[in-house]
Amino acid sequence: MYVAVKGGEAAITNAHRLLADRRRGERSLPSVTIEQIVEQLGLAVDRVMAEASLYDRSLAALSVRQARGDLIEAIFLLRAYRTTLPRFGTSVPLDTTAMKIERRISATYKDLPGGQLLGPTFDYTHRLLDPSLLADGQVEEPMRKEASDEGVMRVSDILAHEGLIEPDGEFAEDHEAGDLTREPMEFPMSRDLRLQALARGDEGFLLALGYSTQRGYGRTHPFVGEIRIGEVEVELEVAELGFAVSLGRIRVTECQMVNQFKGSSKAPPQFTRGYGLVFGQSERKAMSMSLVDRALRAEELGEDITAPAQDEEFVISHSDNVQATGFVEHLKLPHYVDFQAELALVRRMRADIEAARNGGKDMQEAAE
Amino acid sequence: MDLAEQIGPNTDTTGRRRAAGLLARATTGELQTAWDRLPAKPDVKPVRGPETGLVMVRGRIGGGGAPFNLGEATVTRATVLLASGTAGHAHALGTDKEKVRLAAVFDALWQESETRGFVETALLGVIEARIAAEDRQKAEETAATRVDFFTMVRGED
Numbered sequence: 001m002y003v004a005v006k007g008g009e010a011a012i013t014n015a016h017r018l019l020a021d022r023r024r025g026e027r028s029l030p031s032v033t034i035e036q037i038v039e040q041l042g043l044a045v046d047r048v049m050a051e052a053s054l055y056d057r058s059l060a061a062l063s064v065r066q067a068r069g070d071l072i073e074a075i076f077l078l079r080a081y082r083t084t085l086p087r088f089g090t091s092v093p094l095d096t097t098a099m100k101i102e103r104r105i106s107a108t109y110k111d112l113p114g115g116q117l118l119g120p121t122f123d124y125t126h127r128l129l130d131p132s133l134l135a136d137g138q139v140e141e142p143m144r145k146e147a148s149d150e151g152v153m154r155v156s157d158i159l160a161h162e163g164l165i166e167p168d169g170e171f172a173e174d175h176e177a178g179d180l181t182r183e184p185m186e187f188p189m190s191r192d193l194r195l196q197a198l199a200r201g202d203e204g205f206l207l208a209l210g211y212s213t214q215r216g217y218g219r220t221h222p223f224v225g226e227i228r229i230g231e232v233e234v235e236l237e238v239a240e241l242g243f244a245v246s247l248g249r250i251r252v253t254e255c256q257m258v259n260q261f262k263g264s265s266k267a268p269p270q271f272t273r274g275y276g277l278v279f280g281q282s283e284r285k286a287m288s289m290s291l292v293d294r295a296l297r298a299e300e301l302g303e304d305i306t307a308p309a310q311d312e313e314f315v316i317s318h319s320d321n322v323q324a325t326g327f328v329e330h331l332k333l334p335h336y337v338d339f340q341a342e343l344a345l346v347r348r349m350r351a352d353i354e355a356a357r358n359g360g361k362d363m364q365e366a367a368e
Numbered sequence: 369m370d371l372a373e374q375i376g377p378n379t380d381t382t383g384r385r386r387a388a389g390l391l392a393r394a395t396t397g398e399l400q401t402a403w404d405r406l407p408a409k410p411d412v413k414p415v416r417g418p419e420t421g422l423v424m425v426r427g428r429i430g431g432g433g434a435p436f437n438l439g440e441a442t443v444t445r446a447t448v449l450l451a452s453g454t455a456g457h458a459h460a461l462g463t464d465k466e467k468v469r470l471a472a473v474f475d476a477l478w479q480e481s482e483t484r485g486f487v488e489t490a491l492l493g494v495i496e497a498r499i500a501a502e503d504r505q506k507a508e509e510t511a512a513t514r515v516d517f518f519t520m521v522r523g524e525d
Contacts, residue, residue, distance in 0.1 A: 054441070
């Protein structure tokens with residue numbers, strides 16, 4: 001028998017009206033605009049785009065505003081929106097060597113072509129709260145210096161000249177890049193699919209896993225070969241035109257992690273690599289992604305699988321925060337009937353145990 | 369097959385690619401100003417869109433290896449037809465339909481010899497100059513954060 005329980009409708013409507021009120025907050029204060037969120041909370045916008053797996057700064061800012069700053073809720077909103085749109089096609093792969101660099105650092109080479117460009121970084125700040133930001137004070141214009149025309153060389157190419165590092169990951173000619181949004185997940189997974197999952201994976205989850213590898217759970221001896229942040233051109237082959245056109249630029253963060261490798265029966269001792277590429281400016285995420293990418297290559301490189309970060313099914317199945325929050329948060333929805341069934345079961349088990357205990361007592365008394 | 373796909377490939381690839389790339393980067397304001405300044409407004413028939421959809425953006429493993437799907441981006445596209453029979457296409461990141469509709473009109477006008485000069489000077493030149501100035505400013509601001517290492521010599525040997 002199924003009994004539908006009604007009565008929540010008015011409560012739900014009023015709850016949503018209350019939510020809208022609390023979202024707006026104190027009416028005497030100006031409402032925050034989408035442009036203000038894009039300009040002044042840009043890294044929150046970047047995180048939402050990366051984990052929603054949809055690049056659109058205005059829509060991501062809208063979702064941040066609608067979610068009252070709850071970023072996982074905002075990611076959920078943007079993810080849901082993307083399902084309403086048709087797909088026009090697939091871009092030409094991004095060329096990150098042609099990036100308009102805004103930040104580029106290497107922890108492996110001090111002097112390298114293009115130099116160490118710090119860009120707008122939190123690094124080397126003292127992490128002291130700045131009381132001047134309590135007021136809306138004047139902010140100085142950035143310093144400017146003549147830019148050099150010197151190319152910003154990829155660090156992996158420097159090591160590649162000596163043959164001391166593995167090449168960029170390749171597949172057989174006929175391998176078509178897999179797409180998680182089109183096919184159900186299956187394990188084991190190829191590295192391209194893993195990278196797609198990691199690129200949209202939860203920053204906190206990947207950060208914790210990356211950290212675990214540093215603490216010895218699947219150690220990979222990493223060095224930041226290079227981190228670069230900047231804008232790259234997105235190009236699309238347009239059938240009507242018969243060639244690829246630029247759609248504009250997007251900002252991405254790329255991390256090349258360089259890892260020690262003792263060598264195996266198949267490969268000589270050399271450096272191996274983990275790769276991270278993320279929408280927006282997010283080097284924490286790109287670094288975590290590259291640590292986890294490398295850890296997940298354990299089997300391919302003939303390493304022992306001993307740690308959570310090396311367990312592909314565990315990592316990839318739990319990296320998506322929209323899926324995770326859906327399943328965790330569903331627990332708060334009505335489970336009245338399930339719980340009644342469990343309650344009856346516990347009562348019966350309890351009664352059985354008590355009956356058995358009383359029965360035992362009766363026997364004991366009889367013996368005495 | 370819809371009409372947009374029947375309008376076949378064009379020959380002047382390099383020039384058209386450059387024009388399309390610049391039109392994708394145009395602001396609505398730049399397009400509107402150029403439209404307002406256009407001496408004779410053409411009759412424009414919408415063929416497809418403007419409509420918004422997604423493009424799956426790909427990266428490469430290790431930066432230069434096999435492609436993988438990084439995530440999607442919103443893209444708006446439009447195709448228009450001038451009374452002369454010239455078709456204009458435009459594609460740009462984002463969801464701004466009016467911008468992309470105007471971009472498609474200017475893509476068509478760029479292909480016509482009478483209006484190409486106008487499109488070049490009143491629009492493409494303006495966009496190109498703005499992008500160059502923005503890129504230069506960013507590059508210079510970044511260059512000011514370049515680390516100049518120097519060595520402190522300590523002791524006698």
